Structure formats: C-alpha cells, structure tokens
Amino acid sequence: MSLQHVAILEPSNGGLAVARRLVRAGFRVSALTPPGNAFIAASRGVEGHVLGPEGWGEALRSLAAEGPLGILAGADRACEYLAEHREELPGSALTFERPGGAHLPLMHKDTADAIARRAGVLVPWTAAISGEDDLRAAAGDAPWPCVLKPVLSHEWRAIFGWERVLVVEDLDDALRRAAPAFAAGLELVMSEYVPGGDDAVEEAIVVRADDGSYPVRFGCRKLRQFPRGFGAASICVSHPIPETHALTKALLDEAGFVGVVGVEVKRHAETGRHYFIEANVRLPTQFGLGDAAGADASRRLVATLAGERLGPPPQPRYGVKLVFPELEVKAAATVLRDAPRGKRAATVRDLLGSYRGTRELGLLDPRDTGPLRVELRNALRYRLSRRRSRA
Numbered sequence: 001m002s003l004q005h006v007a008i009l010e011p012s013n014g015g016l017a018v019a020r021r022l023v024r025a026g027f028r029v030s031a032l033t034p035p036g037n038a039f040i041a042a043s044r045g046v047e048g049h050v051l052g053p054e055g056w057g058e059a060l061r062s063l064a065a066e067g068p069l070g071i072l073a074g075a076d077r078a079c080e081y082l083a084e085h086r087e088e089l090p091g092s093a094l095t096f097e098r099p100g101g102a103h104l105p106l107m108h109k110d111t112a113d114a115i116a117r118r119a120g121v122l123v124p125w126t127a128a129i130s131g132e133d134d135l136r137a138a139a140g141d142a143p144w145p146c147v148l149k150p151v152l153s154h155e156w157r158a159i160f161g162w163e164r165v166l167v168v169e170d171l172d173d174a175l176r177r178a179a180p181a182f183a184a185g186l187e188l189v190m191s192e193y194v195p196g197g198d199d200a201v202e203e204a205i206v207v208r209a210d211d212g213s214y215p216v217r218f219g220c221r222k223l224r225q226f227p228r229g230f231g232a233a234s235i236c237v238s239h240p241i242p243e244t245h246a247l248t249k250a251l252l253d254e255a256g257f258v259g260v261v262g263v264e265v266k267r268h269a270e271t272g273r274h275y276f277i278e279a280n281v282r283l284p285t286q287f288g289l290g291d292a293a294g295a296d297a298s299r300r301l302v303a304t305l306a307g308e309r310l311g312p313p314p315q316p317r318y319g320v321k322l323v324f325p326e327l328e329v330k331a332a333a334t335v336l337r338d339a340p341r342g343k344r345a346a347t348v349r350d351l352l353g354s355y356r357g358t359r360e361l362g363l364l365d366p367r368d369t370g371p372l373r374v375e376l377r378n379a380l381r382y383r384l385s386r387r388r389s390r391a
Contacts, residue, residue, distance in 0.1 A: 003306035004028055004092065006070045007063055008283070009082065010316025011040050013362055014075030019046050020368055021298040034307050038380070039363070042370035053081060057088060064093040070305045071095045072260070073282040075307060076153055080102055094305050096259030106255055106279040109151050111187050112347050116276045119254035121247050124192035131182055132175060135190070139171040143192045147177055147230070151187040166232035167193065168292055194277075195358055196269035198225050201277075202241045203233075204248040205262045205297075209305050212253065215310040216260070216304070218295045219244060220286050220322070223354060226331040234327035236286055236353060237294040238320045241265075243274045251276065260301055262286065286322055292359035293320040322360040326375070 006022055008015045016039075019029045024046035030047040031040050041048020047149055056078075060295040063069050071093055073079035082097035083104050086385040089095070097103050105111040117124045127138035129148070148166040174190065181188055192198075199221060207216035219241035225231040248263040262284030264277040289298025291318035302308055332351050339347040363372045 003068050005030070005063070005067060005300060006072060006302055007032060008040075008059060008072050009060075010034060010037065010078035011074035011283070012037060012285065014283040014285045014287040014370060015072070016040050016362065017291065017360060018045060018072065018283060018298045018301070018310055020290045020365065021288070022302065024080075026112055027302070032056055038195070039374040040340070040373040042374045044368045044370055056081060057085060059091060060089055064090045067092060068306075069093050072301070072303055075282060076107060076280075078155050079107060079282040080152075096305060099218050102252075102255040102257040103259065103281045106257060106261070106281050107152065109278060110148065110187075112279050113189070115253050115255050119250040121251055122273060122275045124194055126191040127191055129178070129188040129190050131179075132228070132339070135174055135178060136171065136189055139174070142190065144172075145169050145193045146174070146190050147188050148174060148181075148188055150181070151189060164227070166198065167230070194266045194268055194275045196266055198222050198228065200265060200267045200269060201225070201233075202239070202244045202267065202274075203236075203262045203264045203284065203286060204241060204244045205260075205287060205290060206245075206248060206252070207260045207297075207301050208252050208257055209304050209310075210258045211309075213310075214249075215298045215300045215313055216290060216295065217245070217313045217322060218290045218297065218316040220289055223321075224331040224335070225330065226327045226334070228331065228334050231331075232285055232327060233307050233322075233324045234331040235321060236289065236357075237317050237322075237357070238289055238316050240318060247274055247276060251279065257281070260284075260287070285324070288360045288362075289320065289322040290316065292322060293317045304374055319357050321355065321358040322362075323355065323358050323364075324362045325364050326362070338361065340351075 005028040032049045035303050036054045038050045110128045113123050166177045201222040204219045220236040221239040222233045223235045226234050244265040263279040265274045295316040
C-alpha cells in the first residue's frame, strides 16, 4: 500500500484499537490527542502528540510535509474540525471529510433525521428544540414519554457528562431537565422513546467508498451500555443484523456519504421494527470489533482512504465480543446494584458468563499495557487530589 503514515485526530477507544492494529501491520501511526485522552499516546509504537484543537492545524501540516498522510477522525469534534478546515491542509493530506460533504449533515441529529426520512428509513417522531418556546409548542404532539438529546453530542458532555439522553415524562419534566442545556444555548431534539433494553440496540459499522461500494461492513449488538438504557456500549457482540445493514445502506446512499461510520438503530421491543437513532461519522467506539472478528477492518479502512479499489469485505465471525473495561465496570456495578437481594450470586454468574468470547479488551490488552498504566496513574492522582481538597 502506498499510504504508510496515518494520523488519528482525537482518538478514543475506537481510535486506540485502530492504532494498535495498524502499528502491528507495519504502519507509522501518529495520534493527536488532547490531555484527557493522553493514554493513547502511550500505546506501543504510536507517535503521541498531546495537544488541543488550537494546535491541530500546525501539527497536521507538519506531518503531511513529510509525505502522504492519511487522517482519521476519532471523535465528533475532530470530524467537525476536518470538515471545516480541510482546505487549509496540503494536498498530501488525505481525509474523508470535505467541505460540502455529508459528514456534518449526518452528525447533526436534526438533519440526519431528515436524510433518513428521505431515504425511506423509519425514524421516531422528532421535534427540533431551540428553547423553551419550541418545547412548549412541541408538547401537544409529543408521544410521551420522550427523550431529549443534543443536536451535537460533543457539546453536551461538558454539562451532562455520561448522561447522553434525558428521558422525560411530560412537559414540566422536560422543561426542568432541559434548563441547563437552554442556559448553555444548546440546540436539542426531542423524540419518541422507542421501548427496548440495552440488547435492542444494534450498530452497523461500515466504510463507504466514493464509488458506492462498502469495503468494510460488519455489525454488532449491544449487550450492556453505560449509562444503562442510553449510553455508550460497554460490551457488545458481532452479529448479522441484516435489517440494520439495509437501513444503513439506504441512509448513506441517500446522503452520498464517503468514509467510516457507525449507524445506530433500535429494535422496538413490541413491534420488532427498526428505528434509526443516530450516525457516528468518525471511528466508532466498537471499530476494533471488526479486526477482532476477522473483517480486516483497519487495513481496509486505510486502503479506502488511499483510493484503492477493494473487493467485497471478508465475512466477520459472529459471537465475538468487545469489552471496554472503563465503562463495563460502571455498567456491571449498576446491574449488581439493581439485582434482587436473593439473586445477586446468580447475577454475578451471568455477568461472568457474558464475557465468554471476548477478543477485544481495550485498555486491558496484555500486549500493550502503556495506556492502562497511564490511566491508572491518572486515576490515582485524581483520587489523591480529591482527598487533599476535602482535607
């Protein structure tokens, strides 16, 4: 392959898995990461650059000056940056994001819903909410209970943390829960709640090339997520999910999207119908499952970015699991806390059994312990700082 240097901009867990796979395949990998995710810079063989968005442009131009550079977005903010600043990078820099492309329309939940409806994809009832007046106007048509979520997820985290979605029972509840978002000037969407547990959430993870082909294509079903019901996957399993793949193709073909994306869908617990939830137009959290399940996902992703034409993707193995320990600790604790007193031993057995078939362990990869050591050191410093503050 002609492209041998890849930079991952603001990599998270999915980016760490890709970096590890590419390093082991002989690629040069640079990670541009803010201090909060500095553990990725400690991954074996990765060239770490710990800096915030204000330094991304200069760093990327410097790396691209050395020769062809493939740039992958590991987070929404990085994807937004590349879409808006692509023309400031030299021609030796290769990105899926481009001005006027489909990344930003699919990242924004309100425009993504509109694209899905044009494609004939089933979407929950949704209303755009810019403030209290919009919320009151939508309340009459709302099929309560509903969920409130941000148009742009990365703008939400500073206010609500891990709570990515707010479940609201009526207008008064919605006004109370949305108040911090309104105070921060955030745009929201309110949508119908699709009933179903964590294991009703499926995600199609694909790479769509500019000729409309899909060089990478695999899927997973969540087993647990944190926070429970509306969070990020803490454990998931590779699964066929044919309905979700069909929905994803319709959505991306309508959008004309080119790049890597994870399309999240939820199966209605009563009807079994599949509803589009959101599109993550960057390295999805679960991308490492593609390599673990034999789909050769990372190498084929880079080949597509380089413009190579690839044949049909390998068939992934089903039943392969991925665990993110930093989330699974919290998710498993929630399961144990909610278990009836007399059934906690059985719950522990079920939890342990759920890890059978795990092939991707995130920070717990025994072949690359640097990121785990950094995270443990940071956690210890945080606890000591909290104790000193209380004292």
